[in-house]
Amino acid sequence: MSAVSEPRRRADAERSRAAILDAALALLPDQPGAGMSAIAAAAGVSRQTIYAHFPSRDDLRVAVADRLAATTAAAMSDADLTAGSPTAALLRVLDISWRAFEANTPVMRNLGPVAPKDGYARHIPVTDHLLPLLRRGLDSGEFTCGTTPEWLATAIVTVGAAAKQEVKSGRMTRPEAEAALRESVLRLAGAPAPGT
Structure with a gap:
């Protein structure tokens, strides 16, 4: 060869x-x-x-889910999370995540459940973008949660997944879940409410 x-x-x-x-x-x-x-x-x-x-079809489903996560992480790269206040950047991350959720819902709904063991690894590109932002917010004192950035990143991803599940189940509308997610994440971070 x-x-x-x-x-x-x-x-x-x-x-x-x-x-x-x-x-x-x-x-x-x-x-x-x-x-x-x-x-x-x-x-x-x-x-x-x-x-x-x-x-197998399961292997393809995992790859599709990984592609969607990578696309979200790429959008975060384009968002310049070093610009503006940490709170403003965190809200941009949530907006990007929510737009990706809305765009990907038709695929994910029909993709079916993907093996949970792959779930954590799938979020690594997202948490890799969150961690420097969270460190910046904690170091500046703008985020006052008193915990590690790693724990905070995991909590944000988990709350985001919960908000999306509420929409999928029909228990909340998209606007309700998006508003609840923003409020919950700001509280988790100990960040000031927008406009304060």
Whole structure:
């Protein structure tokens, strides 16, 4: 095998994998029962190719959930969480998270539950963005919760998941859950209310 063909094969494999995930994200909102064959066809790859990347539908579901989390983390990168006050930046994070939730709900609803053991790892890119912001808020004294940034990041992710679950269950409307999330996170951080 030549030195040129191996990088080309890797690049082709990455393109195929990305096309499969793109196809799954496009199909799942309207076709919850879309099987591996339908997703492969939409991606323009063979059944053999889709199974080479994702041996089971569960593997594909985990990869889709990971892609959605990575997209949210990328949006956080673009938000410049070093600008403005820590409280304003924290509210931007919540807005980004909520917009991602709203955009991803049709896919996640039809994706079904993803293995819980993967849940913590899936949030690492998000907490990696939160931690410097939380440290900044704690170091400046703007956040007065008196706990570690690591605990605070975990608590914020957990409260965010609870707010989203309330919407999914129908116990709260989206605006109610979003408002409750903002208030709860500001209280957790010991941050001043906006406008104070």
